[in-house]
Structures are given as C-alpha cells and as structure tokens.
Amino acid sequence: MDDKQALVALMIGYQAADRTAAELLAAKVYPMLHRFYGSLGEYERADDLAQECWIRLHKARHSYRPPEPVLPWVFAIARHTRVDQFRKRSRSSGREVAMEVGADFAAPAAEAEPTVLPLLEQLPASQKEVLLMLKVTGMSLEEVARATASTVGSVKQKAHRAYETLRRLMGEQS
Amino acid sequence: MMNEKQILERLESEIRPGKAAPRGLVGELTPVKPGLSTGAVLTVFAAVLTGITVGGGLTMGPPRGLLAMTVAQVMIVGALGVTMMGILGLAAAQGLRPGAKVWVNVRWANVLPLVGFLAVAAMIFPWRWMPENFIADGWGCLREGLYVALASSGGVIWLVRRGYVTNWAGLAGTLGAFCGLTGAALLHVMCPDQEATHLIVWHGGILAGGTLGGLLAGYLVLRGK
Numbered sequence: 217m218d219d220k221q222a223l224v225a226l227m228i229g230y231q232a233a234d235r236t237a238a239e240l241l242a243a244k245v246y247p248m249l250h251r252f253y254g255s256l257g258e259y260e261r262a263d264d265l266a267q268e269c270w271i272r273l274h275k276a277r278h279s280y281r282p283p284e285p286v287l288p289w290v291f292a293i294a295r296h297t298r299v300d301q302f303r304k305r306s307r308s309s310g311r312e313v314a315m316e317v318g319a320d321f322a323a324p325a326a327e328a329e330p331t332v333l334p335l336l337e338q339l340p341a342s343q344k345e346v347l348l349m350l351k352v353t354g355m356s357l358e359e360v361a362r363a364t365a366s367t368v369g370s371v372k373q374k375a376h377r378a379y380e381t382l383r384r385l386m387g388e389q390s
Numbered sequence: 391m392m393n394e395k396q397i398l399e400r401l402e403s404e405i406r407p408g409k410a411a412p413r414g415l416v417g418e419l420t421p422v423k424p425g426l427s428t429g430a431v432l433t434v435f436a437a438v439l440t441g442i443t444v445g446g447g448l449t450m451g452p453p454r455g456l457l458a459m460t461v462a463q464v465m466i467v468g469a470l471g472v473t474m475m476g477i478l479g480l481a482a483a484q485g486l487r488p489g490a491k492v493w494v495n496v497r498w499a500n501v502l503p504l505v506g507f508l509a510v511a512a513m514i515f516p517w518r519w520m521p522e523n524f525i526a527d528g529w530g531c532l533r534e535g536l537y538v539a540l541a542s543s544g545g546v547i548w549l550v551r552r553g554y555v556t557n558w559a560g561l562a563g564t565l566g567a568f569c570g571l572t573g574a575a576l577l578h579v580m581c582p583d584q585e586a587t588h589l590i591v592w593h594g595g596i597l598a599g600g601t602l603g604g605l606l607a608g609y610l611v612l613r614g615k
Binding site for chain 1: 394397398400401402404405406407408409410411412415416417419420421422423424425426427484486487488489490491492496552553554556557612
C-alpha cells in the first residue's frame with residue numbers, strides 16, 4: 217500500500233470514529249500543514265494556523281469522499297483557513313498596535329544561509345502556493361489542481377512562471 | 391545558472407521541517423457519513439427541478455405555457471434546462487467537496503444559464519411586443535418565479551449542510567442560479583405569454599435575480615465570517 221492509499225484508509229477510519237486512525241492521520245498531516253504555513257512566510261503563526269486548520273478538518277471530515285485523494289482535500293481546507301485568517305487579520309489590523317518581536321518569539325535562524333526561500337516572497341501568492349504544494353507535500357499536478365480549485369494547465373503555468381522568476385532573481389543575486 | 395531541478399532541491403533543503411502534531415489534537419470522535427457524490431448532487435438537483443415543475447404544473451392549473459409552444463420549442467427549452475441543470479449540478483458538487491476535481495469553471499457556470507436562456511428566447515420565440523400589459527403581466531410572472539426560486543432553495547440548503555464550502559461566493563451564485571432556473575422552468579410551463587420580450591425581461595429576470603440573490607447571500611456569509 218503506497219502513502220496515498222494509506223492516507224485514504226486512515227481517512228475512512230477517521231470518518232468511522234477510529235481513534236487510532238485519527239491519531240495516525242494527524243501524525244502524518246499536521247507536520248505537512250505546519251511546514252506549508254511556515255514556508256509561506258507565516259512561521260510565527262504556523263502553529264496557530266495548523267491547529268485552526270486541524271479543527272476545520274475535523275469539523276469538515278464528513279465532506280471527504282473516499283477513495284478520492286486525501287491531500288487535495290486537506291490542502292483545499294488549509295488554503296481556506298489561511299485566507300480566512302488573513303481576512304480576519306486585515307479587518308483587525310487597523311486596531312492593532314505594532315510591537316517589537318522578542319527574541320523568544322522570533323523564528324529560529326536556519327543553519328545555512330538560505331538563498332531560494334527568501335526569494336519566494338517576491339512571487340505572487342498563487343505561484344508561491346503552487347510551488348510549495350508541489351514541493352512541501354509532494355502532491356502531483358492533478359492533486360494541486362484539485363486543492364487550488366483550478367486546472368492542471370493552470371498549475372503547470374503557475375509553476376513554470378515561478379521557476380522562471382526564481383531563476384531570474386537568482387541570476388540577479390549572483 | 392541553476393536549472394529547475396536544482397532550484398527545487400535547494401528550496402527543499404531550505405524549508406524547515408514541520409512540527410509534530412501536539413498531544414491531544416484528536417478530540418471527541420463520532421462517526422460521520424462520507425460526502426455526497428457528484429451523482430447524488432445531480433440527483434437532488436434533478437429531483438428539485440422535476441418536483442417544482444411537475445408539482446407546480448399539477449397544482450396551478452393547466453400548463454398553458456407548454457400548450458402555447460411548438461414541439462420544437464418544447465424540446466429545445468427542455469434540453470437547455472437539463473443541460474443547465476447538469477452544469478450547475480457539477481459546479482455545486484465540486485463546490486461542496488474541498489479538493490474535488492474541477493469539471494466546470496464556476497464563474498462561467500453561474501452566468502451560462504442566463505446567457506443560454508436569453509439566446510434561446512431571442513432565437514426561437516416570436517417577437518410580438520405589446521406594451522399595454524407588459525409591466526403588469528411581467529411583474530406577476532417575476533414575483534411568482536422568485537417565490538418558486540425561494541421555495542426551491544430549501545433543497546439546496548440541505549445540500550450545503552452535507553458539504554463544506556471553501557468558496558462561498560462561487561457556490562452561493564451557483565445555487566442561486568439553480569433556484570432561478572427552477573422558477574423560470576415552472577413559468578415556462580405555466581405562463582401563456584411565450585413572447586421573446588416578455589421571456590427575456592421577466593423570465594430572464596428570475597434567473598438573473600436568483601443568481602444575484604445567491605451572490606449576495608454568499609457575500610453576506612463571507613462578511614459574517
């Protein structure tokens with residue numbers, strides 16, 4: 217049984233209220249969600265977002281239909297969670313006072329000086345998201361298309377444009 | 391210059407690993423039924439559309455609209471209604487299941503019934519505009535059609551409760567267009583005034599009103615979130 221089939225089996229167990237299946241599913245999916253949010257430039261909020269997303273996945277578990285792939289379902293809800301949180305933040309941002317980020321809360325420094333990751337910030341959100349879904353989660357083009365409610369052609373085009381921009385930016389950097 | 395593979399490998403190495411799931415993440419568990427299939431959504435749509443047109447036709451007197459049309463007009467309008475119901479059903483099915491395969495573009499699906507109806511009404515129905523009762527008759531049609539659309543929204547609200555919506559604006563527009571379609575379908579069966587201007591303005595108005603009402607509902611849901 218490959219990874220994707222195993223996820224489908226766990227999801228079926230989760231829908232049937234099997235605690236072991238639910239815990240195994242959380243153990244597989246939660247780090248992916250955390251990594252996804254963290255790599256989208258939301259490292260400080262990755263914990264909150266991943267937990268909020270898990271709550272939504274739990275509430276929406278009836279909307280999954282086996283044997284469809286599980287990861288597009290998970291990441292469609294993950295995107296939605298992020299957009300909702302962004303909307304809430306932008307509504308309340310006018311009332312917030314900016315604070316200095318203390319050392320304890322700052323993101324830990326990576327061992328090696330990153331070169332590609334900071335450049336992602338210059339990509340449009342949709343291209344960045346597609347690139348990270350392909351790389352962070354290992355989803356296929358078809359699965360990313362499902363998660364982003366678009367077509368395979370559109371995903372290919374976004375990924376291609378993202379590579380082109382990154383290549384150009386790296387050329388300028390060097 | 392790095393190639394695509396090298397860029398991805400570098401990116402992969404730079405992305406921090408995700409944290410493990412915290413303890414106690416999985417809370418109370420109760421069994422749930424899996425989401426509705428595309429076939430089930432299409433069946434619900436077909437049942438609502440058939441129920442409204444047949445049920446309405448049986449309770450509201452003779453089907454004067456149907457009797458006023460030629461066989462060709464009935465067949466074309468029927469085929470249009472079934473096709474539009476299918477397209478809206480596919481759009482609704484993909485909107486109710488996150489991560490579902492995208493069969494149709496939701497924006498196109500939401501305007502297609504109105505565009506298709508206007509085109510068919512303009513092409514196959516006679517233009518015999520009579521200004522005397524245009525507003526009085528038309529307003530009655532529009533009002534009845536919108537009531538029917540509102541009544542059919544009960545079935546589609548049940549669908550929303552069985553799914554999980556990630557694109558409220560798109561799905562609400564789709565469901566609104568479907569409710570408008572049921573209102574327009576019943577009027578086509580019942581309304582004796584099968585004249586192009588009347589159909590375009592008043593029967594088309596039900597489709598437009600349904601879609602706009604749906605979009606407005608979606609916008610209000612989004613604002614409330």
